[in-house]
Amino acid sequence: MRQSVSLRAALALAVSTLAGACASSGNAVPRPFPLPGHAGTGGTAGTAGTERRGQIQPPAPPQSSTVDGYALAGTALSLRGAPYRNGGAGPQGFDCSGFTQYVFAQYGVSLPREVREQFEQGKSVKGGEELAAGDLLFFTTVAPGATHVGIAIGGDQFVHAPSSTGVVRVERLSASYWSARYLGARRFM
Numbered sequence: 001m002r003q004s005v006s007l008r009a010a011l012a013l014a015v016s017t018l019a020g021a022c023a024s025s026g027n028a029v030p031r032p033f034p035l036p037g038h039a040g041t042g043g044t045a046g047t048a049g050t051e052r053r054g055q056i057q058p059p060a061p062p063q064s065s066t067v068d069g070y071a072l073a074g075t076a077l078s079l080r081g082a083p084y085r086n087g088g089a090g091p092q093g094f095d096c097s098g099f100t101q102y103v104f105a106q107y108g109v110s111l112p113r114e115v116r117e118q119f120e121q122g123k124s125v126k127g128g129e130e131l132a133a134g135d136l137l138f139f140t141t142v143a144p145g146a147t148h149v150g151i152a153i154g155g156d157q158f159v160h161a162p163s164s165t166g167v168v169r170v171e172r173l174s175a176s177y178w179s180a181r182y183l184g185a186r187r188f189m
Contacts, residue, residue, distance in 0.1 A: 067107045067189040069134025073153040076103045082168045084161055089113075094168060096149050099161040100136055103151060109188050119146035122186030134189055137173065139181040146183055 076099075085093025089102055097118060101111045112118050119138045125131060131152050139148040150160030153170065161168045171178055 067109060067134065069132050069152075069189055070154070072103060072107055072189070073133040073151060073159070075106050076151045076159045076168075077153060077170070079103070079168050080159065080170065082161070084163045084166045084168075086163070088161075094161040095163070096161045099168060100149050100151060104188060111188065115146050115149050118149055119183070119186065122188040125185040125187050127182070127185060131173075131185055132187070135185045135187050137185050138183040139178060140183055141181055148181075152185065 079091060079094070079099070079102075082091050082099075083093045084095065086095050087098070088094045089098030091102075094102065097111075097113060097115045100118065101113055104111045112121060115138070118136060122136065125135050131137075133152055133154045135152040137150045137152055137158050138146040139150075140146065141148045148160070148162075150158040150171070152158050152173075156172050156174050157170050158173055159168065159170050162171075173179060173182065
């Protein structure tokens with residue numbers, strides 16, 4: 001009896017630890033990406049994209065090679081409240097790297113699916129005043145190395161898809177939890 005209770009407690013601890021992570025496997029990458037504003041996606045109106053024979057096509061890449069970080073941050077913010085889903089990469093449910101990949105794809109920027117791969121690419125950005133809206137912020141949450149990612153929106157804030165509350169939301173980088181786990185930032189624009 002006592003051994004059964006210990007086994008259940010250990011199993012519950014393992015499940016809660018895994019649920020708090022965001023080192024996604026990337027097995028659920030939709031092709032093509034759904035677009036915000038398309039009927040049935042739960043996104044916002046006004047994002048460019050076309051539908052052909054029931055398939056949603058990604059928006060055309062921007063005319064210039066420069067993406068406006070504030071516009072990108074605005075797209076990320078428009079997805080606040082979208083549910084967390086492990087392996088999710090669309091408005092019906094996101095994990096952290098699926099969220100960043102989806103948002104950047106709306107601007108024609110292709111990101112790798114895995115958090116660690118995103119952390120290895122882009123241009124390294126120093127913290128503090130060098131951070132800009134649209135930069136990716138990386139954290140170590142459940143294992144050594146980059147295991148969580150969010151998008152800087154300006155000032156001390158970022159938007160991300162944490163599993164702890166189950167929805168895309170805004171946090172402060174200076175909050176004790178996040179500042180203690182901050183690894184660095186990358187710029188893809």
